[in-house]
Amino acid sequence: MDNKTARIRPLTASDSDGKLMLFAIGKANLESLAVANRQAYGHPLIIGVWALLSLAFVHVMNWWPSAHQSLLGVLGYLKPIPAFASVAVPLMFLIDWNNRPHFEKRTQEALKQGDLLNPTTYYGKSPASGFWVLEYGTAFIGLIALDANDAKKTKKGFIRHFYVEEAYRKTNIQDDLLKHAVKTAFDKSPAIQSIEGVDALALAPHIHDCYQRAGFRLSQEYQSAGILGWWKYYTTVLQKENRKRQ
Structure with missing residues (x-):
């Protein structure tokens, strides 16, 4: 039962209470960083920037979909996908890079309070x-x-x-x-x-x-x-x- x-x-x-307290307070503040990043990824402005940069990359690399030029037929329409993925990764990194200092500062301020x-x-x-x-x-x-x-x-x-x-x-x-x-x-x-x-x-x-x-x-x-x-x-x-x- x-x-x-x-x-x-x-x-x-006790030592265990003190360590748990500091861990939880730090976790609470850094958890906000993860939430902020996820919300930024889905923001219309960020999605618009991602789409424009991806299309520009497709144009530069000449990765526009084309079935008749591809040995794989309709699979040629998948050619732009690597461009969208390639742009997404650095964009996600830049969002985290921009957000992280703000939330890490709040975490340090919280942990250093008297x-x-x-x-x-x-x-x-x-x-x-x-x-x-x-x-x-x-x-x-x-x-x-x-x-x-x-x-x-x-x-x-x-x-x-x-x-x-x-x-x-x-x-x-x-x-x-x-x-x-x-x-x-x-x-x-x-x-x-x-x-x-x-x-x-x-x-x-x-x-x-x-x-x-x-x-x-x-x-x-x-x-x-x-x-x-x-x-x-x-x-x-x-x-x-x-x-x-x-």
Whole structure:
């Protein structure tokens, strides 16, 4: 019989927790790079550039399809295919080359934040703060870190890290993780009037949907990233009075 249960627990000071935390936070940011690349490959502008360059290559190489000149008959119509494939590979490389610095920079910034130097101490400064790990049995599922150390001055809490493994996202288990962090912050500190997070709609739709279900709303503030600035990181805000209590 499977007696595994899901639980949310505070991060501990053990080496295994520390390594897992850093790995998950780094993975969350670099995962966005893969998503951004895939979306760029299918963008109409990129497809148009690929088609034009491929046709130019076909013209230069004189690889236009021609059945009557080919010993293989109708297979002569396949002559342009190598040109399209040859152009696609360097174009995909250029997209990754353009996007990667933006996302690697965000990854390094996330990993070098002061809260990760000693997270158990940092998030232990205020009862409204916390760094929690979600597990199913002994399997890691996700994490969330909410910083409310300056809530008395700013009246705000801030979600610094939020990640759930891809295999569990369709179950919306990330909702439980977010609700736990939000409830703890509001219940432990009457000074907190709002909680903020970072919402990348196109890159992490499961996180965006989770925020929306909890009552968070997008602000007008955002930072652009990647090729042509297509991907935007918005500030999302949950006001105390708009909190959905469940």
